[in-house]
Amino acid sequence: MSEMNDHPNGTPNDQGQNQEESWEMRVQENARQFAYPPTPDVAARVRIQRLQRRPTVVYRRLAQVAAAILIVLIAMMAVPEIRAAVFEILRIGSVRIFQTAPTASLTPQPSQTARPTPVPLPTPLQSVLDLPGETTLENARATVNFEIRYPPSLGEPERVFLQQMEDWQVVLMWERDGAPISLHIMPSATFQAKFFPRDPVTTRVNSSPAYWFDEPHLFMFWLPNGDEIQRDITDNVLLWELGDLTYRIESSLDLEAAQTLAEEIVLEDK
Amino acid sequence: MEADFNRRARQGDDEAAEALVRQHQEAVFRLAYLITGDAHEAEDVAQEAFIAALKALDRFDTERPLRPWLLRITANTARNRRRAVGRYVNALRRLVWVNPEQSSTAEAETSQKWESQALWDAVRRLNDADQEVIYLRYFMDLSINETAEVLKVEPGTVKSRLSRALGRLRGVVAKDFPVLYEGREA
Known part of the structure; x- marks a missing residue:
């Protein structure tokens, strides 16, 4: 570390200022000497990703989706009461809907009998507000490779979250009359799972098929490191697909109000 | 260009x-x-x-x-x-x-590297905002104006943030990295 350059004959104020300047110089000098690892050839990786993005990503994601479905099914089949209860799979966009009987519970429960296969415990989230990755709309726009659209009548989002699954998911939030309204936007090639006790209401958003979920249910998604995130959804959810993206509005709104908001989101004319 | x-x-x-x-x-x-x-x-x-x-x-x-x-x-x-x-x-x-180069480098260089590494460890004890302004200004060697551009704030705000961050860094170093602080109290 370099020697100090204090001025012992100055006034106390001068000495304080000199000490600050000297400290800044020491920091600067050491920071400049910092030994970084060698810079990798990022340009080559970027070039390859840009050249191969479309087909490679599509096939990789299909493989990931297939693997994720398999994992969910295996985990579910390991639990006898769920094995008996799951009987149908629906899908819209990125969300697979595993239909379960009303008595089935996917949250680990104390049990008198040992289960044949231990099921890994996921990370539970109580609320949308617990989501990681809060950021700004500007940063979200600079990070994701899709257009972030939201209902104009809600105005600019009050909070913005970015979550990295195998691709980015954006969550926009507003508060109306003390209740949150969240819009979740994710590429349809990703994988998320929803466990619902009965047939969701089939409806439409503009001309696209949509599902309406108005009972508490379980929602799961996965982080790139394999961590599973679970959320108990207590609000109503409208789920639909537009272009390559899947949208969810989660709120206490009724179907008609949620649909009105959803229909404000449209693709621009080419 | x-x-x-x-x-x-x-x-x-x-x-x-x-x-x-x-x-x-x-x-x-x-x-x-x-x-x-x-x-x-x-x-x-x-x-x-x-x-x-x-x-x-x-x-x-x-x-x-x-x-x-x-x-x-x-x-x-x-x-x-x-x-x-x-x-x-x-x-x-x-x-x-463990720094793999430590055993083979000259003593002065090793000492400098150790101090730089210790400084980084100390900076990482600070909050995100303090870390970022220090990384940009001192580690990346950006000017005040460039730092302001990255952080989307005024240059004056960068100066005041730097001053506060350096103060907090000095506190961390004094407490947990006394070797880095040698000579300060003379």
């Missing part, structure tokens, strides 16, 4: 895009490394940041310098990634990390 590359890259010219990445990859990787603390993670962040930047290039004013904008995207990407996964794993990895 840079503006020309930027314009060509946003028009889909792959060569211009690659040249642009090569020109800035060291700075982007280094900032990502400082924030994530892991070279592999930093490489992923750098790649992700460039892909995002190239996609968003049509919203960027090509007459402005690119580096501050790229570093802003990098900092945001690295921060989000660090929050999402691996934060504690990386911290543990850093704790057991």
Whole structure:
């Protein structure tokens, strides 16, 4: 570390200022000497990703989706009461809907009998507000490779979250009359799972098929490191697909109000 | 020159895009490394940041310098990634990390490297905002104006943030890295 350059004959104020300047110089000098690892050839990786993005990503994601479905099914089949209860799979966009009987519970429960296969415990989230990755709309726009659209009548989002699954998911939030309204936007090639006790209401958003979920249910998604995130959804959810993206509005709104908001989101004319 | 590359890259010219990445990859990787603390993670962040930047290039004013904008995207990407996964794993990895060059370098150089490493460890005890302003200004050696551009604040705000961050850093060093602080109290 370099020697100090204090001025012992100055006034106390001068000495304080000199000490600050000297400290800044020491920091600067050491920071400049910092030994970084060698810079990798990022340009080559970027070039390859840009050249191969479309087909490679599509096939990789299909493989990931297939693997994720398999994992969910295996985990579910390991639990006898769920094995008996799951009987149908629906899908819209990125969300697979595993239909379960009303008595089935996917949250680990104390049990008198040992289960044949231990099921890994996921990370539970109580609320949308617990989501990681809060950021700004500007940063979200600079990070994701899709257009972030939201209902104009809600105005600019009050909070913005970015979550990295195998691709980015954006969550926009507003508060109306003390209740949150969240819009979740994710590429349809990703994988998320929803466990619902009965047939969701089939409806439409503009001309696209949509599902309406108005009972508490379980929602799961996965982080790139394999961590599973679970959320108990207590609000109503409208789920639909537009272009390559899947949208969810989660709120206490009724179907008609949620649909009105959803229909404000449209693709621009080419 | 840079503006020309930027314009060509946003028009889909792959060569211009690659040249642009090569020109800035060291700075982007280094900032990502400082924030994530892991070279592999930093490489992923750098790649992700460039892909995002190239996609968003049509919203960027090509007459402005690119580096501050790229570093802003990098900092945001690295921060989000660090929050999402691996934060504690990386911290543990850093704790057991041994500088492989220590045994073979001259004593003065080794000492300097050790001090730089210790300084980084001390900076990482600060909050995200303090870390970022110190990384940009001192580790990345940006000017006050460039730092302000990255953080999207006024240069005066950068100065006051730096002053506060340096004060807090001095507190951390005095408490936990006394060797770095030797000579201060004389």
